[in-house]
Amino acid sequence: MLEICESCIREETLREVRDSHFFSIFTADVVGIAGEEHLPVLVRFVDESHNLREEFVGFLPYEADAEILAVKFHTTITEKWGLNMEYCCGQAYIVSSGFSSKMKVVASRLLEKYPQAVYTLCPSCALNMWLAKSVPVVGVPVAGINSDTNIRWNNYIAGRAFVLCSAVTDFDFIVTIVVLKNVLSFTRAFGKNLQGQTSDVFFAASSLTVVLHSLNEVMENIEVYYEFWFKEATNLATKLDIQMKLPGKFRRAQQGNLESQLTSENYYKETLSVPTVEHIIQELKDIFSEQDLKALKCLSLVPSVMGQLKFNTSEKHHADKYRSDLPNPGTLSAELHCWRIKWKHRGKDIELPSTIYEALHLPDIKFFPNVYALLKVLCILPVMKVENEHHENGRKRLKAYLRNTLTDQRSSNLALLNINFDIKHDLDLMVDTYIKLYTTKSELPTDNSETIENT
Structure with a gap:
């Protein structure tokens, strides 16, 4: 039932x-x-x-x-x-x-x-937390810490506190959160814009190239950056009286290997820091693919965004992605032209709708069926x-x-x-559905059969 x-x-x-x-x-x-x-x-x-x-x-x-x-x-x-x-x-x-x-x-x-x-990306989770939660680094017990520590972890990644470190005893964990704090600083403003108003999201999508360029620059000069990160992690570990050492399984693997040049610094760079940076770069590329960015750039259809841009026809190029979903794709160019004219030549006393919600509720949106369909898809x-x-x-x-x-x-x-x-809900429908599943009296539950028959 x-x-x-x-x-x-x-x-x-x-x-x-x-x-x-x-x-x-x-x-x-x-x-x-x-x-x-x-x-x-x-x-x-x-x-x-x-x-x-x-x-x-x-x-x-x-x-x-x-x-x-x-x-x-x-x-x-x-x-x-x-x-x-x-x-x-x-x-x-x-x-x-x-x-x-x-x-x-x-x-x-x-x-x-x-x-x-x-x-x-999903707006219910900040970009820095999205990236931090998805880091697949083995041995970093992010998922296993208690809820109180989890809150402090969120604060640390956001750059507001590092009290989480007092709750752990592993040096590898300290290295990871130090790396995340520094690397995710490049994405902080970008991520805030993604959680902002429609215009913020549009211009953030346009600035992704700058963010990826900064992260690629970090990757190309990882030796220099990592030197500072490792020093920060070491100083923090010293304050917390946490010993810097290789994990036991790696120490045992190195015993008797006289040619081994593996040091603690090299180990944490190759097994934690480099994979973390590579993961963040790839994750950004995945969740902001070319198709995704093309869709977000359709936000230029929102009147307030359109009002900040030069008069151009790029909307049609981006909207081609959804051509098969449009009610009248053959009239798209003409309709977009009329939509631009409507907002470019508005009176000075007319306030431009600043969100998709406001645009969808415009009284004359019915005269722009293709624009309506595009805005509807975008907000979804x-x-x-x-x-x-x-x-x-x-x-x-x-x-x-x-x-x-x-x-x-x-x-x-x-x-x-x-x-x-x-x-x-329709109670009669629920009862009818239940009866259909028990087509004969013998299949009905014994204690309910008489009641259901009467119903």
């Missing part, structure tokens, strides 16, 4: 998603339910009232094998939930380092099938913030449910009913 109730409630949300056509998917971090690990799955879409919404649609049992997880993820969304992935515009996954590599496999497999489902991308907090229900309620429910008391069925308590 709980499974039927869950299915009926989910279907109400999915019906709205299908009516909207375009959507994106993202997951929160893995959670424990009834002794098993599950991925919470959420969808973003624009409803019939032109509001961007995020809704929780269910849990997916986590698989250790990345390829199996990718298949089950796709099967659940398309076959069990009935969503057409051809309309999926974006995907994002907020997971800790232990699951990051597996979810990138999921993203890659979906991209192979659906190139339009760009892999992006996971990298964009939900501009009306009232419609962030799914993620907020999911966090509240997980926070207020003990792990051994959680239920995937009850979780969806609890989180989506305000969704309209």
Whole structure:
């Protein structure tokens, strides 16, 4: 009965998603339910009232094998939930380092099938934390520290404190957070802009090349940079009375090897620092791919952004990515020209809409069907913030449910009913669905058969 109730409630949300056509998917971090690990799955879409919404649609049992997880993820969304992935515009996954590599496999497999489902950052997680959580450095127990330490870890990476170091005794951990603090400083302003207003996101996308150039410069001169990082880590370890030494397994491997030139400094450079920098560079390239940046540059369609740019036709070039999704692609050029004229030659007393939300709610947006479709797709991308907090229900309620429910008391069925308590539901439909599953009287539960027959 709980499974039927869950299915009926989910279907109400999915019906709205299908009516909207375009959507994106993202997951929160893995959670424990009834002794098993599950991925919470959420969808973003624009409803019939032109509001961007995020809704929780269910849990997916986590698989250790990345390829199996990718298949089950796709099967659940398309076959069990009935969503057409051809309309999926974006995907994002907020997971800790232990699951990051597996979810990138999921993203890659979906991209192979659906190139339009760009892999992006999620605004609910700051860029520096996104990168720090995904670092696949073996031996750095980020995922294993307690919640109090985790908060201090977040503060350290943000450059506000380093009190986390007092809670650990491993020198490799100190080296890693020192490297992260210094490397992520190059991305800090870029990341803040990505979590800002529409215009900030547009210009941040344009500045990614500068950020990558700075990180590549670090990689090319790693010897110089690492000398300063290692000195900072050593000084910090001395203050905390933490001994600098190689891990035991590496010390044992070097015993009897007279030709070994491996020093502590070289070890931490080659096994921690270099892989961390390389990972951050590659991660930025992955989550801000050429397709992703082309999509974000379509934000020039937002009137306030357009007002800051020179009169040009670049919008059409970027919009070609979504040509197949437009209602009237043949009139795109003419429509974009009219849209530019509308805002370039506005009266001085007219305030330009500064967000996609405001643009979607313009009274005359109906005369620009292609622009409307493009703006609708853009705001669905996971990298964009939900501009009306009232419609962030799914993620907020999911966090509240997980926070207020003990792990051994959680239920995937009850979780969806609890989180989506305000969704309209049809009790008669639920009963009819239940009866269809038990087509004969003999299949009905004995203690309920008479009641159900009477119903």
